[in-house]
Amino acid sequence: MTSNSSALSGIRVIDMSRVFAAPVGAQILGDLGADVIKIERPGIGDDGRGYGFSSVPGKDGIETRHSSFFTVSNRNKRSITLNHAKPEGQEILRKLVATADVLIENYKVGDLKRFGLDYDSLSTINPRLIYCSVTGFGQTGPMAALPGYDGLFQATGGMMAVTGIPDGQPGAGPLKTGPSLVDYMTGHNTALAIMGALMYRHRTGEGQYIDIALLDSSVAMVSHIMQDYLISGEAPPRLGNGGNGGGPADLIHCKDGIVYLTAGTDEHYRRLTVLMNQPELNDDPRFNTNFKRGKTHRAELMDIINTWSRQFPVAEMIARLDEAGIPSARYNTLPDVWKEPQVQHRKLRARTPHAYAAAGYVDLIASPLAQMSKSPATIRSAPPMLGEHTREVLAELGYDDARITELQNLKVI
Structure with a gap:
């Protein structure tokens, strides 16, 4: 249940999406209080x-089928099973649409139109409906019919061109980021577009259609680096772990670990040269501008800094840099992240009751929107089991037990 303090309390979302990008968008709406009904086959x-390498262990031999991909993108949802290829399934969906504010889907372009479940058809039932389609390449154009996955768009949209080991160094070449960042950002863009459409509807009473593409997100995500290219006409090089706004900004090696250093402003760099007891580096003609430190003589400067930094353990290095007012951070493995005092303070590990998990709970990643003072994002329920809420939702639509059982026998649900 949501409370009246939830930003989207009273908003109903039909989530017909699968895998990751669009489910993330629906989950954000759920975190903000919407009633999200997930439609599954x-x-x-x-x-x-079935995606990812880990799954939440179930109790008493139950197979939860809560993979890492599913678990991270489907909390705060109710799951119903529904075969929309059958007339009875279409009837259920249309009844749901009549009660809904938003529908999210990520089927192939034109796929749902065959069943009368496209925007034009459903908006006649509910003119206030906000219908959001999420695809790889968008609804029109020469590539609209092609399937799309995160890695493809990291390659196509330019992210891999600026991520990876610089040319001329061992192992040089483009790299994909570890997480599925295009999917994740597309999910956020999906939620943002829907919330904008809800505000528009609030003013005008009109629903609308939204066309979200992973391609668009992938190009936009290259952000200031892509803008650098549009301004200069020159493609910036891959910088490995180097910052792309100036220098020095990179990993530095200590006696017992690694620290990330960002001293990209002139003042931060001056303080660093003093801390290193090498103030002459501040006026060295190789390093006396941000451009030289961050690009043309970057490798030389990082070699000098690393020679100095290797004298100290990580804890001492962080303390020295903090005292000098120079931004830095300890490099963390994934287990280390959860030991960070500030991560613990922000309660980013959200232990959530899970009735079907062997442990009785599942640890989730808290929403970045949880610190809103009046209407924070909340985690109210763990991701659902397949079809866990089918009877509940159909009963809300007026179906009695006998009819629900009949639909089950017909393999509609």
């Missing part, structure tokens, strides 16, 4: 239930 469910 009977017996199979969301393809994302």
Whole structure:
């Protein structure tokens, strides 16, 4: 249940999406208080239930099918199973649409139109409906029919061109980022567009259609580096772990670990040269501008800094840099992240009751929107089991037990 303090309390979302990008968008709406009803295929469910390398262990031999992909993108949702290829399934969906504010889907372009479940058809039932389609390349154009996955767009949109080891160094070449960042950002863009459409509807009473593409997100994500190219006409090089706003900004090696240093302003760099007891580096003609430190003589400067930094353990290095007012951070492995005092203070590890998990709970990643003072994002329920809420939702639509059982026998649900 949501409370009246939730930003999207009273908003109902039909989530017909699968895998990652669009489910993330629906989850954000759920975190903000919307009633999100996830539509899944009977017996199979969301393809994302099988993605990733880990799954939440179930109690008493239950297979939760809560993979890492599914678990991170489907909390605060109710799951119903529904075969929309059958007339009875279409009837259920249309009844749901009549009660809904938002529908999110990520089927192939034109796929749902075959069943009368496209925007033009459903908006006649509910003119206030906000219908959001999430695809790889968008609804129109020469590539609209192609499938799309995160890694493809990291390659296509330019992110891999600016991520990876610089040319001329061992192992040089482009790299994909570890997480599925294009998917994740597309999910956020999906939620943002829907919330904008809800505000528009609040003013005008009109619903609308939203066309979200991973391609668009992937190009926009290259952000200031892509803007650098548009301004200069020159493609910036890959910088490895180097910052792309100036220098020095990179990993530095200590006696017992690694620290990330950012001393990209002239003042931060001056303080660093004093801390290193090498103030002459501040006026050295190789390093006396941000451009030289961050690009043309970057490798030389980092060699000098690393020679100095290797004298100290990580804790001492962080303390020295902090005292000098120079931004830095300890490099953390994933287990180390959860030991960080500030991570613990912000309660970013959100232990959530899970009735079907062997442990009785699942640890989730808290929403970055949880610190809103009046209407914070909250985690109210763990990701659902497949079809966990089918009877509950159909009863809300007026179906009695006998009809629900009949639909089950017909393999509609």
